[in-house]
Amino acid sequence: MTSYSPLIRRLLICSLTIVVSRAITSPLLTLFVSDKLGLNQQDVGLLLGIAVFVATLLSLYGGYIIDRFEKRRLLILSMASSAVGLVLLTFAENLYLTTITLIVTETASSLFLIGSKAILSDNLPVGQRAKAFSLSYTLTNIGYAVGPMLGVLIAGAFASAPFLIAAAIAFFSIFLMTGIAKDPARSPVGGQGQSFLKTLITLKNDRTLILFTAGCLLSTVVHGRFTFYLSQYLLVTSNPQHTMEIMAALLACNAICVILLQYQIGRFLKREQLRQWIVAGTGLFILGLIGFSLADSLVSWCVAMFIFTLGEIIIYPAEFLFVDTLAPEELRGSYYGAQNLAALGGALSPVICGFMLMHTPAPTMFYALSALAALGGLLCYTSGRRSKLQQN
Numbered sequence: 001m002t003s004y005s006p007l008i009r010r011l012l013i014c015s016l017t018i019v020v021s022r023a024i025t026s027p028l029l030t031l032f033v034s035d036k037l038g039l040n041q042q043d044v045g046l047l048l049g050i051a052v053f054v055a056t057l058l059s060l061y062g063g064y065i066i067d068r069f070e071k072r073r074l075l076i077l078s079m080a081s082s083a084v085g086l087v088l089l090t091f092a093e094n095l096y097l098t099t100i101t102l103i104v105t106e107t108a109s110s111l112f113l114i115g116s117k118a119i120l121s122d123n124l125p126v127g128q129r130a131k132a133f134s135l136s137y138t139l140t141n142i143g144y145a146v147g148p149m150l151g152v153l154i155a156g157a158f159a160s161a162p163f164l165i166a167a168a169i170a171f172f173s174i175f176l177m178t179g180i181a182k183d184p185a186r187s188p189v190g191g192q193g194q195s196f197l198k199t200l201i202t203l204k205n206d207r208t209l210i211l212f213t214a215g216c217l218l219s220t221v222v223h224g225r226f227t228f229y230l231s232q233y234l235l236v237t238s239n240p241q242h243t244m245e246i247m248a249a250l251l252a253c254n255a256i257c258v259i260l261l262q263y264q265i266g267r268f269l270k271r272e273q274l275r276q277w278i279v280a281g282t283g284l285f286i287l288g289l290i291g292f293s294l295a296d297s298l299v300s301w302c303v304a305m306f307i308f309t310l311g312e313i314i315i316y317p318a319e320f321l322f323v324d325t326l327a328p329e330e331l332r333g334s335y336y337g338a339q340n341l342a343a344l345g346g347a348l349s350p351v352i353c354g355f356m357l358m359h360t361p362a363p364t365m366f367y368a369l370s371a372l373a374a375l376g377g378l379l380c381y382t383s384g385r386r387s388k389l390q391q392n
Contacts, residue, residue: 007072008123008132010176011116016139017176018079018112021169023147024162025086028155032163036092047099049347055106056343062111063337064196066118067330072177075115079174081108086167090160110343114336121324121332126271129324133317134266141258199331203338209326211383216319216342218376222285222369223312224346227251229353230292233365236357249298250305257309265310266317271325275384277318282377284311286370293366322380326387 004012025032030044039047066074085105092098120132151162194202203209230250234243269277288308295301319339327335356365 004132005123008120011075011119012132012136012139014075014079014173014176015116015136016143017169017173018082018109019140019143020147020150021082021086021166021173022109023144024151024154024166024169026144026148026151028151028162032089032159033092033098035159037095037098039095047095048102051099051102051106052347053344054103055110056341056347058103058107059110059114059340059343060200060334060337061196062107063114063118063333063335063340064199066111066115066333066337067199071115071119071122071333075112075119076174076177078108078111078115079170079177081105082112083167083171083174086163086170090163110340114333114340117320117336118333121327122329130269130271130317130321131263131267133320134263134269134313137266137316138259138262141255141262145255145259199334202331203334206326208383208386209323209335209338211379211386212319212322212326213339213342215376215379215381215383216339217345218372218379219282219285219315219319220342220345221349221352222289222345222373222376223308223315224343225349226308228350229365229369232350232353232357233292233362237362246298246301249302253302253305254309254312257306258313261310262313262316265313269314269317269321271321274318274322274325275381275388277314278322278380278384279377281311281314281318282373282380284308284314285373285377287311289366289370289373293363319380322384322387 030048033039033047034044082105085101085108088101089098089105092101116136117133120136121129124132151166154162154165227247227250231243231247234246238246284307288304288311291300291304291307295304319342320336323335323339324332353365353369356368360368
């Protein structure tokens with residue numbers, strides 16, 4: 001990380017601290033909101049689903065805003081919004097205000113993600129971007145490996161403490177970015193850019209982007225919330241204790257593989273070979289899913305998870321790098337915002353898998369997910385081929 005500029009180094013550190021801030025509260029949020037508002041788990045799930053859905057849609061406008069104003073300042077605003085939102089959650093008493101607060105925190109998280117990717121693209125040579133995206137994802141996984149454990153430990157002392165500490169981490173992260181002077185070349189453009197409507201029309205007319213985003217959405221159904229459908233499957237096919245043992249091992253395997261291999265593999269990604277990398281990642285997803293369907297021991301589950309994680313390691317930076325190749329410099333944030341709509345696939349995943357588990361034999365779920373992964377990979381490959389033809 002020492003080879004990067006102070007801006008990039010501080011941005012990567014902020015990426016870690018913001019993820020830790022979110023991860024501290026992640027295992028406690030549903031229980032906390034349920035206790036505060038007196039909701040059952042189904043209603044809490046619906047509430048969180050609505051917040052994520054609305055925030056994902058708002059991220060499209062967030063990408064447009066990032067293109068028009070100074071990105072560093074917008075990241076500071078997103079961190080401040082996260083801090084305020086987490087504090088307000090500790091006073092959650094009203095359903096509607098809680099929903100708005102959750103939407104604000106989720107939107108702030110999306111804005112930070114889009115803005116940080118745009119800054120990485122703006123300030124790094126083309127050849128270094130894949131490595132930077134992979135390093136960012138590695139730090140994200142470190143945060144999610146450490147954060148939940150901290151949250152559970154802190155909650156033992158005081159139920160609201162994890163949210164207050166998470167807010168403090170988000171707030172103090174602001175100072176990492178305020179210490180960096182703004183780049184004159186990245187000054188706010190105010191009213192000089194095109195309108196949001198014209199930007200939407202530009203995005204709509206980019207068939208390559210639409211194809212790729214659709215492929216990413218299908219792929220995200222498979223890898224975006226894999227812990228949800230794996231736990232759903234295990235609860236249907238075994239007892240809760242066995243489910244907890246298997247899930248603990250799978251989460252550890254996934255985190256260790258990403259932390260050790262993400263940067264090492266990601267640095268080999270080249271813009272000219274992204275279609276082939278995406279096909280390889282999709283193939284690994286399918287092999288991992290078939291492995292899950294056949295797993296009958298802890299070792300076989302972990303082997304399948306290792307193969308599945310290799311696909312995740314490839315797909316994550318490849319998707320960002322592909323959008324980076326598509327996006328005009330003046331619309332980079334908007335393109336990342338559009339591609340972020342693929343996150344809706346993660347919201348659909350538990351619904352689709354729950355339906356499959358209720359109405360078909362349990363292993364059928366993995367074969368259906370394999371079909372979605374294959375279709376998603378095909379759409380991404382087609383969009384990559386289309387992009388290459390346009391460039392030629």
